[in-house]
Amino acid sequence: MQLFPEVLPMPKYYYLQLIRKRLAWILMYEKGHSVSKVCLHFGISRKCFYKWLGRYRVSGNDANSLHDRSRRPMSSPRLTSKHIQSSALGGLRKATNFGPDRTRLFLLKDYSVSVPRATIQAILRRKGLIKKAKRRPKKPPPEADLRPALPGLYPCKIPIQG
Secondary structure (H helix, E strand, C coil), rough: CCCCCCCCCCCCCHHHHHHHHHHHHHHHHHHHCCHHHHHHHHCHHHHHHHHHHHHHCCCEEEEECCCCCCCCCCCCCCCCCCCHHHHHHHHHHHHHHCCCCHHHHHHEEEEHHCCCHHHHHHHHHHHHHCCCCCCCCCCCCCCCCCCCCCCCCCCCCCCCCC
């Protein structure tokens, strides 16, 4: 297992500090202090302490086991198959320029494959085949008078009483 992935959300020293902190908990405990005193001193829960102590001992007292693990699932059982993603969706979009709705109907009719519209849209967006539409600039309201409100610049009708 790689200790530091290539793209880190935090600086590398942050992870090293976390490992040192967790190692300090364990070392204090191994010096003879009770779990309650260690947790009170460092401001952590006993459940948290036992979690890290268990990981440390299972790894054979390896300090690298004290880094955070990814929470990403190992597999996605409902993932759309690679065959549908690559051939049907990618090739179909490039050849026909269909959107998600028409692509869904085409897959259902020709391949007898039912894929939700949102899934097709997500796959096309992931592949860069759908781009976000540019917003049009707002037009000023039609009633707005754009002339300056200074007297004497524009002729106006003044009723004359006589």
